[in-house]
Amino acid sequence: MTGDDVRAAAELCERILEPALEADWDVPVPGLEFTVATVVAHAAESPLWYSVDLWSGRENAAFEVKVLPDASNSALLTSLVAASRALAAGVDTAPAGTRGFHPFGSPDPSGFAAMACDELLVHGDDAARGLGVSFTPEDRLAADVLARLFPWHAVGPDDDPWQMLLWANGRIELAGRSPQRKWRWHCAPLSEWDGTAP
Secondary structure, X not given: OOHHHHHHHHHHHHHHHHHHOOOOOOOXXXXXXXXXXXXXXXXXXXXXXXXXXXXXXXXXOOOOOOOOOOOOHHHHHHHHHHHHHHHHHHHHHOOXXXXXXXXXXXXXXXHXXXXXXXXHHHHHHHHHHHHOOOOOOOHHHHHHHHHHHOOOOOOOOOOXXXXXXXXXXXXXXXXXXXXXXXXXXXXXXXXXOOOOOO
């Protein structure tokens, strides 16, 4: 996955959330211990962390990265978009072979892009649900994130990639599939995947 994918995910969040800037973002997100404001702050922190972790090598560095959840709605959305653009620029310029830090493995730039997209899409949907608006990414983007981070979850011809991605992240249940209570990503290069589910 690439910086263009990160930008696309952030632009979708911006397009959906910007019309709701005057709404109350202190309302809870259904089914989660987040408010809209705190989930948007978390979604903004993820690409910000990744933009640093991409360049930090395989070991955790000494950074403390934070987005202030009590900032204005406009500032939170600006932070989400800015952090996503910073990561996208890093992903696009990182030399081949660049590896960074994540607790689930050592991601390459594609892994960082995919993790950011997953965070932006899933938490963008969380925020949208809290605000009572719909959030639906393009099938291609959802399918690419699923294939990159959850390669053990194959998307069949009758599957909806977005619903599959939400299910893989434990957000929803799907008929005929086991609930995903303890999910994890494969963020290292796909060439290092051993072909099994965690």
